Amino acid sequence: MRIRRFGAFMSAVLISSTLVGFSPKSMDYNHTSSNAITQEETEASIVNMQAIIDSLEKDGDFASPAVSRALKTHITAVGHYESSKSYKKAIKHMESFHVLLNNYVTKGMISENAANLLRDYADALISKWDAIFDSARVMDYLHQLSVEIGPRVAGTDGERKAAEYLKSQFQSFGYETSIQEFAINNRTERTLKILNNNKELALGAATGSSVTGVKGVTGDFYHAGLGQPGDFSDDAKGKIALVQRGENSYWEKVVNATNAGAIGVVIYDNTDSLTPVRPTLNNNSTIPVVGITKDDGEALLAQLSKGAVKANLIIHTHTNQKSQNVIAVKKPANVVNPEIVYITSHYDSVPYSPGANDDGSGTSTIVELARILKNFPTDKELRFVAFGAEEVGLVGSNYYVRNLPKEDFDRSLINFQMEMLGAKYEPASYLAVNTVDGKANTAWDYTNAAFDKLGKDKEKLILFRRGSSDHVPFHNAGITAACFNMGTANGGLEPEYHTHHDTIENISPERLQFAGDIISTAIFDFLTDHNSQEKDLEEAS
Known part of the structure; x- marks a missing residue:
């Protein structure tokens, strides 16, 4: 990629300009006609860039009017991406503007000085857009987490893959990045995989079920109706009984299946629900038992009507489990013992859930915040932490805060926690600032x-009393903390919450942009107001 000609200070100024309306007042373009360009024309905007092209054309810097038309047509197209807030695309097409300029210079159709002026102005716009929160980028990160990786249950390969992905993203932005490993409780794996299509179904745990070995049990499904004694034949032996909920008890269904020689029981619900039924046996079964949704049960029946369906059922407890936090740090130059600002989320999910909103959306948001803050001038130490094992009791965040060195703890200033920011669910249009005690704090004030x-x-802004996320350990330790989420007016969540329907299809880029614009502004302004270098920047500008 072409190395941009802007210095570090100018980049910092342009970042600040996106937030406080600052306009570059002096840019030495080394061009004879630059004195004719007003201060307003040097403000980084598409309209002003087009005006500069007009001025250059009048000054004879182009070989023909066709050059001016081609340049303005390209810039107009880029402007459409800016207007639609598609900043990633705007940057990509503005970078291709450099290629167009180079071609004209090579062909002698534009003066080198004019090309340098337009290159610098293009870079000014790129730097400006590069510092804006972009939900399109968030969706890219989210696709990797929730689609390419999928469920990220604490202690599983999915969670570890997500940790490595996040580490690589933070490193690509130039952050000092590390993995903090910690132990978690034993994990019970409950897996029902349909071997015909390699599809895994969401399961409800049955109390009183037996466990299996690490490889589970494998067999064809046997449709056993309601699980009455007459619903079983000799064909049930060695198979997994598929039974509908209703009429007789869960335990009676299991006893009848066991007596018929079944090697497992899958009970599907008789009412519509996004979550699988969780059978209560009130006894101890000698074969594994799980529950599934009505939709999944009926889908299995449809498959059975076309031929045999084979499945693998596992209920196995894994010991010596570990999870990990992903930590990315940006330290200010020439500042001794800087205060620390934490921007956090959790990246694990509940079983069977791709975790797109909970909390892929929050985690993707902190990745984007890390990107736009990578060059932000601040005397604070920025720490982005993606916590593991939140869904099993805030284990990662508790471990992190508990193990902060005293010198780090004493420097800790505030925690901004991101949680579930993108639900498409129509009523979830409110941004909640959740504090553990329900009281306003600094994070609330800036939001x-x-x-x-x-x-x-x-x-659309509400202050809500809620724990249940990774801001709690910070609050309990005496560090100002708040958790942000998009929800309903009374603090409610979307129906897909903690289900296998928490997919990227149920995420709204518009909601992510809404939340991201507000939260990024709050954090930028907090850093600016608490920045002892701000005065130096203003004087230098």
Whole structure:
């Protein structure tokens, strides 16, 4: 990629300009006609870039009017991406503008000085857009987490793969990145895989079920109706009984299946639900038993009507389990013992769930925040932490806070926790700032101010008393903390929460952009207001 000509300070100024309306006041373009370009024209915008092209054409810097038309056509197209807030695409097409300029220079159709002026201006726009929160990028990260990797249950390969992916992303932005490993409780794996199509179904645990070996039991399904004695024949022997809920008890169904020689029982619900039924046996079975949804049960029946369906059923407890936190750090230059600002999320999911919203959306958001903050001038130490094992009791965040060295703890200033920011569920249009005690704090104050600054509807902002996420250990340790999530007006969540329907198809890029604009503004403004270098920047500009 072409190395941009802007210095570190100019990049910092342009980042600040996206937030506080600052306009570059002096850019030495080394061009004879630059004195004719007003201060307003040097403000980084598509309209002003087109005006500069017009000025260059009048000054005779182009070989023909066709050059001016081609340049303006390209810039107009880029402007459409900017207008639609597709900043990633705007940057890509503005970078290709450099190629167009180079071609014209090679052919002698534009002066080198004019080309340098336009290159610098293009880079100004790229730097400006590069510092804007972009939900399209968030969706890219989210696709990798929830689609390419999928469920990320604590202690599993999926969680470890996600940790490595996040580490690589943070490293690509230039952060000092590490993995913090810790022990978690034993994990019971419950897996029902349909071998015909390699599809894994979401399961409900049955109390009183037996366990299996690590490889589980494998056999064809046997349709046993409601699991009455007359629903079984000799054909059930050595097979997995598929039984509908209803009429007789769960235990009676299991006893009848066991007596018929079945090697396992799968009970499907008789009512519609997004979550699988969880059978209560009130006794101890000698064969494995699980529950599934009505939809999955009926889908299996449809498959059985076409021929044999083979499955593998595992209920096995794994010991000596570990999870990991992913930590990315940006330390300010020439600052001794800087205060620490934490921007966090959890990246694990519940079993069977791709975890797109919970908490792939929050985790993808902190990755994007890390990207746009990588060059932000601040005297604070920024720490982005993606916690593992949140879903099994905030284990990762508790471990992290508990093991902070005293010198780090004393420097800890505030924690911004991201949780479930993108539900497409229509009522979930409110941004909640959750504090453990329900009281306003610094994070709330800056979020409230960001709503005003961006002209957002304040009816969509709520202060809510809620723990249940990774801001709790920070709060309990005396560090200011808040958790952000998109939910309903009364703090409710979407129906896909903690189900296998928490997929990327149920994520709204518009909601992610709404939340990201506000939260990024709140964090930028917090860092700016608490930045002892701010005065130096203003004087230098």
